[in-house]
Amino acid sequence: MKHKKYIQRCLELAKKGIGTTRPNPSVGAVIVLNDKIIGEGYTSPYGGNHAEVNAINSVEEVSLLHAATLYVTLEPCAHFGKTPPCADLIVKHQLKHVVIGCVDSNSLVAGKGIERLRKGGCEVTVGVLEKECLEHHRRFFTVQDKKRPYILLKWAETKDGYIAPLYPKLDLESDDNEMLNQVQYKEPVWISNLYSQQLVHKWRSEEQAILVGTNTIIADNPKLNVRSWKGHDPVRVVLDKKLRIPVNANVFDGTVKTLILTEQKKKTQIIGLVFEVIDFSKNVAEQICEVLQKQNIQSVLVEGGTQTLQTFIDANLWDEARVFIGSSEFGEGVGAPCFSGKLISENNYHGDLLKTYRND
Secondary structure (H helix, E strand, C coil), X not given: CHHHHHHHHHHHHHHHHCCCCCCCCCCEEEEEEXXXXXXXXXXXXCCCCCHHHHHHHCCCCHHHHHHCEEXXXXXXXXXXXXXXXXXXXXXXXXXXXXXXXXXXXXCCCCCHHHHHHHHCCCEEEECCCHHHHHHHCHHHXXXXXXXXXXXXXXXXXXXXXXXXXXXXXXXXXXXXXXXXXXXXXXXXXXXXXXXXXXXXXXXXXHXXXXXXXXXXXXXXXXXXXXXXXXXXXXXXXXXXXXXXXXXXXXXXXXXXXXXXXXXXXXXXXXXCEEEEECCCCCCHHHHHHHHHHHCCCCEEEEEECHHHHHHHHHCCXXXXXXXXXXXXXXXXXXXXXXXXXXXXXXXXXXCEEEEEEECC
């Protein structure tokens, strides 16, 4: 029971680093002596210290470490990367006992950290709150085990099942680029309330990329950044098969790295704008995953529209879906995606119902 209490604290700390440590996992670590926490830390932004290092550095009396127990959500690394191996530092300070939430499946670690600790004289306990630690590190493990980013689907729908009103056909389906470049964007029609919208911006800060389709850009001209929350803007990923997106769209403002997935290569002088060619006659979702993997993107928030969301659902390439159900009704409009998943939670946000599903 004591071990669970301190691993739970590690998980609380680890949440503070979500969205800043990628592609590294956000790990939490606690150092305990005589049932008292004497040090704790979590992973610094990428390139900085790992959680174990920050926890050890936070201990005021270094001489106490040899009698202390280190708790950590993920197996300490045993290889050189941006920083030296954490396992070596733990052995150097002769910590008596190391309690680990879950084993790292990364081939560079995968038990090697535990082995080094034991050879260095540390007692090692593995698997405390393992399920909770695996859940916390699910983005990291998806990349390691499935060789693709963690895919999170998100949308808001009305009580009668629509995610958007009907837009004029010309705006969304015209191939006349000159005409599309003169599109006057409409104010967005909000289905979810301000509290839900702020929560979505928090989610954006936690995921490495955000993805939408052409129709969403033409209809809503979203900025796809973080505004109602403090955090990093995600990489913008946009599907634009025929390069129909108007030149005055916000995604072309050069403020955030943006990947445009299209069927034809295009040169650009806009900083941060990258064109990637994919074959739209083949499995689009798989190719998107390949591009994102090549770009070292660990997670992606797919925000729409229906066609783009359905592409991932039909390919069975999604891990989590978060669906807001608002209080309004449209009567007609663009229908919400069709999918099935395991409902894991329902929460009410001032009248909006948020349902979270897993693809189990």
